Amino acid sequence: METLVSESEIMQSPVRSRAPAYPTMKESWVALAWFALIMLLAAIPVFVIANHVIHRKSIVVSTIATVLGEVATIGFLMWYWKQRRVPLRLLGQVPPWIYLALPVIAFVQIILRSSLYYLHLPNWMENSFRQLEMQPWLAFLMLVVAAPILEEVLFRGILLNGLLRNYRPWVAIGQSALLFGVFHCNPVQTVSAGIMGLLLGWLFYRTQSLLLCIVLHALNNAVGLLGMLTHKANMVEPPHASAGSWVAYTILVVICGLLMAAFVLRVKQTTTPPALESDVDEAPALPEPEAILA
Numbered sequence: 001m002e003t004l005v006s007e008s009e010i011m012q013s014p015v016r017s018r019a020p021a022y023p024t025m026k027e028s029w030v031a032l033a034w035f036a037l038i039m040l041l042a043a044i045p046v047f048v049i050a051n052h053v054i055h056r057k058s059i060v061v062s063t064i065a066t067v068l069g070e071v072a073t074i075g076f077l078m079w080y081w082k083q084r085r086v087p088l089r090l091l092g093q094v095p096p097w098i099y100l101a102l103p104v105i106a107f108v109q110i111i112l113r114s115s116l117y118y119l120h121l122p123n124w125m126e127n128s129f130r131q132l133e134m135q136p137w138l139a140f141l142m143l144v145v146a147a148p149i150l151e152e153v154l155f156r157g158i159l160l161n162g163l164l165r166n167y168r169p170w171v172a173i174g175q176s177a178l179l180f181g182v183f184h185c186n187p188v189q190t191v192s193a194g195i196m197g198l199l200l201g202w203l204f205y206r207t208q209s210l211l212l213c214i215v216l217h218a219l220n221n222a223v224g225l226l227g228m229l230t231h232k233a234n235m236v237e238p239p240h241a242s243a244g245s246w247v248a249y250t251i252l253v254v255i256c257g258l259l260m261a262a263f264v265l266r267v268k269q270t271t272t273p274p275a276l277e278s279d280v281d282e283a284p285a286l287p288e289p290e291a292i293l294a
Contacts, residue, residue: 021165022077022084028159028179031077035183038076039069059131063142070150077158086161088153092209095270099215105263106219108256109199113192114239115253121188133228143225148217155180155197156204156213164205169273173201196220202264206271 181194
């Protein structure tokens, strides 16, 4: 006997699907909120103990609190979202020539971003950087070692890695770069870090290498730290003055722009981004009309 299955019964049949990879767009913003909350909870005890027990300088205390906050945030996200989190990818697939080119690219992208100086964005962290200049070893450990590792693990290893599974590549890369900029909470750094985040995110997408992003981030900060330590404390020259003239600076920017374009083109030619599959199962197709009659 033939049994007629109604269309409404078919449409009401349960559809099982897995949750998307962590994070979604909303969850990526919540991750920053978690960092702010953890920093608030972690920083207060550190400041109290440091200032009233061991009497350490404020810059040392704030540095320790920041590192602890980042470590705690990464640990919490990796634990809480372990079922949906995409595994970290350290090495990826990186042609050896890219690592050889990184010192040049670090210098090139710093020159290109130096033009942001002329926007005259506020620098809310200037006093902190001045204090950090007085602690060169602390500055090196914080800016060249801790920050590149922790920030890349958080923004490329966890957040971007998951966003790439849920959204189109440039949407995911753009979101991670925006989060990276906002994370710095300082107008001059927000814009600069956001632009750098686009490059780091694109390189991660093309190579799936967290190590590559860490090395480029560390080189960027090392060049910046060297410039900070070699300038006089009360005088930061505009880029065109450091280059000697507007003509020399313009020529330098054009050359760096061409080098960056050549680098991007070469990376595209020598790398293949992975075929990122959605972590959400597709809903089963409805049966054909002929199959409704069983």
